[in-house]
Amino acid sequence: xxxxxxxxxxxxxxxxxxxxxxxxxxxxxxxxxxxxxxxxxxxxxxxxxxxxxxxxxxxxxxxxxxxxxxxxxxxxxxxxxxxxxxxxxxxxxxxxxxxxxxxxxxxxxxxxxxxxxxxxxxxxxxxxxxxxxxxxxxxxxxxxxxxxxxxxxxxxxxxxxxxxxxxxxxxxxxxxxxxxxxxxxxxxxxxxxxxxxxxxxxxxxxxxxxxxxxxxxxxxxxxxxxxxxxxxxxxx
Amino acid sequence: xxxxxxxxxxxxxxxxxxxxxxxxxxxxxxxxxxxxxxxxxxxxxxxxxxxxxxxxxxxxxxxxxxxxxxxxxxxxxxxxxxxxxxxxxxxxxxxxxxxxxxxxxxxxxxxxxxxxxxxxxxxxxxxxxxxxxxxxxxxxxxxxxxxxxxxxxxxxxxxxxxxxxxxxxxxxxxxxxxxxxxxxxxxxxxxxxxxxxxxxxxxxxxxxxxxxxxxxxxxxxxxxxxxxxxxxxxxxxxxxxxxxxxxxxxxxxxxx
Numbered sequence: 001x002x003x004x005x006x007x008x009x010x011x012x013x014x015x016x017x018x019x020x021x022x023x024x025x026x027x028x029x030x031x032x033x034x035x036x037x038x039x040x041x042x043x044x045x046x047x048x049x050x051x052x053x054x055x056x057x058x059x060x061x062x063x064x065x066x067x068x069x070x071x072x073x074x075x076x077x078x079x080x081x082x083x084x085x086x087x088x089x090x091x092x093x094x095x096x097x098x099x100x101x102x103x104x105x106x107x108x109x110x111x112x113x114x115x116x117x118x119x120x121x122x123x124x125x126x127x128x129x130x131x132x133x134x135x136x137x138x139x140x141x142x143x144x145x146x147x148x149x150x151x152x153x154x155x156x157x158x159x160x161x162x163x164x165x166x167x168x169x170x171x172x173x174x175x176x177x178x179x180x181x182x183x184x185x186x187x188x189x190x191x192x193x194x195x196x197x198x199x200x201x202x203x204x205x206x207x208x209x210x211x212x213x214x215x216x217x218x219x220x221x222x223x224x225x226x227x228x229x230x231x232x233x234x235x236x
Numbered sequence: 237x238x239x240x241x242x243x244x245x246x247x248x249x250x251x252x253x254x255x256x257x258x259x260x261x262x263x264x265x266x267x268x269x270x271x272x273x274x275x276x277x278x279x280x281x282x283x284x285x286x287x288x289x290x291x292x293x294x295x296x297x298x299x300x301x302x303x304x305x306x307x308x309x310x311x312x313x314x315x316x317x318x319x320x321x322x323x324x325x326x327x328x329x330x331x332x333x334x335x336x337x338x339x340x341x342x343x344x345x346x347x348x349x350x351x352x353x354x355x356x357x358x359x360x361x362x363x364x365x366x367x368x369x370x371x372x373x374x375x376x377x378x379x380x381x382x383x384x385x386x387x388x389x390x391x392x393x394x395x396x397x398x399x400x401x402x403x404x405x406x407x408x409x410x411x412x413x414x415x416x417x418x419x420x421x422x423x424x425x426x427x428x429x430x431x432x433x434x435x436x437x438x439x440x441x442x443x444x445x446x447x448x449x450x451x452x453x454x455x456x457x458x459x460x461x462x463x464x465x466x467x468x469x470x471x472x473x474x475x476x477x478x479x480x481x482x483x484x485x486x487x488x489x490x491x492x
Contacts, residue, residue, distance in 0.1 A: 024373075025288075025319065025320070025373060025374045026286045026374050026376065027286075027320060027321055027322060027374050027375065027376065028319070028322075028374075038274060038275070042319060042373065043319075044319040044320075046318075046322045049322070067318065067326050069317070071290070071292060071315075071369065071371050072292065072294065072313065072315075072367070072369040072371075073273060073275070073276035073279065073292025073293065073294050073367075073369050074273070074275060074276070074292070075275055076275045076406050076407065077406045078294070078296060078406075079294035079296065079367050079369075082313065082315050082329075082369070083328060084326070114318070116317065116318050116319035116326075117319075118317055118319050118371070118373075120272065120273055120279075120290055120292070120371070121272070121273045121274065121275050121276075122275065123275075
């Protein structure tokens with residue numbers, strides 16, 4: 001049967017419900033909570049701070065360093081073994097690349113800005129939720145940024161092009177699936193994360209990217225609103 | 237350690253107060269929320285002041301240990317996430333994380349709070365195995381007591397997934413809870429100078445002479461102890477600290 005109705009009743013271009021907050025981790029210099037459906041990401045920023053070992057120091061520029069970790073109890077099914085596996089390391093790397101174009105660390109030579117992403121609960125789209133949280137946490141930390149980054153996965157399930165795949169869609173078995181995590185720099189519309197697995201035509205990729213841009217502009221607004229909310233003056 | 241800062245703390249303690257205005261034997265506000273995760277079989281978040289700890293329970297079916305062929309197994313693990321404290325570094329658990337996990341583990345194990353015999357599915361072949369993971373979100377001191385509260389609440393929150401004798405269907409949670417008896421609570425008492433305090437902040441933790449984690453069952457029986465810190469304790473110190481631990485554990489228990 002063709003995929004004409006989404007498992008959770010969403011429209012094809014509709015993301016799952018989003019909750020976003022900043023300043024959730026007191027110890028950190030900046031932090032955020034980003035929940036998309038059942039996927040939850042925390043991000044904490046520490047820095048700029050000195051970087052060790054010393055050979056990593058760059059006298060011309062500060063370094064952005066990202067870490068991605070799924071908590072051992074976060075996924076449906078078996079416990080995830082703690083520790084950075086190949087997948088976590090790759091996601092950390094692409095997260096770094098997704099955020100790098102917007103952060104300006106030239107003022108912080110020989111330093112590092114660490115971004116730690118933790119997922120207490122996962123239901124697909126974790127790298128995207130992580131990037132959304134990280135972008136907010138960097139802004140919350142007051143790191144100089146040229147722009148914000150929003151991220152969402154788009155894809156094709158059977159013949160339907162859809163936004164923000166959940167796990168049931170990512171693992172759809174009655175047809176082919178293409179999963180495309182993307183990250184969009186909000187004002188320029190440039191794409192700083194693009195991965196894909198599955199089968200997809202060139203035309204569908206073009207359409208999918210357009211859908212990602214639309215969804216990300218909505219996410220961007222939610223991110224900005226959450227940041228503004230922290231500095232809201234409450235009249236009592 | 238900064239000498240002046242320590243003297244300052246001691247001056248305050250002499251007057252019976254702490255930097256944040258608390259009494260020596262007073263905890264910060266405590267909050268326990270259960271069920272933040274739908275994917276874990278059980279979960280809880282414990283907050284003490286600004287310290288936030290998550291604990292999640294996963295269940296699976298595995299083989300029993302050869303020396304306890306009719307008992308389920310339990311393991312408690314802790315990861316000191318670098319997200320929660322600027323001093324924590326990424327990588328495999330260091331000695332601090334290992335101690336935390338093992339102290340909580342001992343309390344749960346020795347109190348016999350889990351009836352492991354009831355976790356046996358088929359003697360010598362199949363038993364339920366419980367894994368609890370402790371993940372601090374923000375470390376503002378006293379991870380020991382916060383972790384114990386989070387783990388105890390997560391265990392109480394746990395529901396078995398459905399199991400047909402072959403495979404575990406994690407998507408279907410049953411209404412069946414873990415076979416639990418009364419859980420222990422933990423009260424960590426700190427010695428600074430000649431003073432004993434509970435629920436230390438990181439500032440106080442840095443200046444401890446000795447630490448004693450007292451894990452107590454419902455009737456006041458001790459089920460685990462762990463001394464920490466670089467200085468020794470006298471027998472009188474220990475008696476006093478245990479007394480405080482037992483007294484405070486009654487307050488903490490009410491929150492579970």
